[in-house]
Amino acid sequence: MKNKYAFGIDVGGTTVKLGFFSADGELLDKWEISTDTADRGGRIIPDIAAAVKAKMGAAGIEKSDTVGIGIGVPGPVDSKGRVLGCPNLGWGTFFLEEEVARKTGLQCRAGNDATVATLGEMYRGSARNYRNLVMLTLGTGIGGGVIIDGQIVPGTFGAAGEVGHMPVNDRETAVCGCGKRGCLEQYASANGFARVTRLCLEQSAEDTVLRKCERITAKDIFDAAKAGDGFALRMVDNLGKTLGRACAVIAGVVDPEAFVFGGGVSRAGTILTDAVRKYYGKYAFRTGAEFVLAELGNDAGIYGAVRLILSEQQL
Secondary structure (H helix, E strand, O other): OOOOEEEEEEEOOOEEEEEEEEOOOOEEEEEEEEOOOHHHHOOHHHHHHHHHHHHHHHHOOOHHHEEEEEEEEOOOEOOOOEEEEEOOOOEEEEEHHHHHHHHHOOOEEEEEHHHHHHHHHHHHOOOOOOOOEEEEEEOOOEEEEEEEOOEEOOOOOOOOOOHHHOEOOOOOOOEOOOOOEOEOHHHHOHHHHHHHHHHHHHOOOOOOHHHHOOOOOHHHHHHHHHOOOHHHHHHHHHHHHHHHHHHHHHHHHHOOOEEEEEOHHHHHOHHHHHHHHHHHHHHOOOOOOEEEEOOOHHHHHHHHHHHHHHOOOOO
């Protein structure tokens, strides 16, 4: 390959993570800049362009040395590289790839951040051995991504992989962040898991170390379960049931080789995947899918983003 370098960029609501890579996917440097959401996010792309140009200048490289830029953003991106709204950034609908290319003079490919992180795990993370996979990022909310035959599935409206907003409970009265009720995110995200546990604790007289927590977190629950706390173990089992059933529904459509779990909840380790596997086996039509934990952490986005642009070239 004549081009020697590429950039992978992960845009978040607080910071923009930037990765400077060799054209064979080796991470050479990474850094962050603040996400300036003033003026409806109008400063974000100019700030990214300035950061990219500054790195190229410091490294002494030309545009002709660079494959281009891959970028993941917190919102739907269709197959034409058009963002269909990123409320956290203040963005409406526009052609992101074209705008980044104009500001930098470099080719650009864009995708949804959770989907791009999924690609990152397939490229250099725990899903290296799979070509068909679904990732669930279990953090403050739940994001996800779908890859079939090694290719991202963005969906017609850029919303493929929005598994956090699968309806799983018609009787829920609390409102999800999306404005609907009964979404998977309300039960299986870090916040959702803690919320459900607090509600169950209020309705129970059972002795548990969780009563000593000022405000229960997902980590508190997993730590208590690992220590053998009966109440916490039942909460983890309930989480496994919720996610196992959701994965079974997803598998009925996608039939992946593997489910990858990322985000803060995944740091609990195999206690999570064991609980999900138990119920997936009960609900799934075919039970051969594997369950693995993400490896790349916060770097998944930049690895996936750079893979977007490198896939345009022959490696």
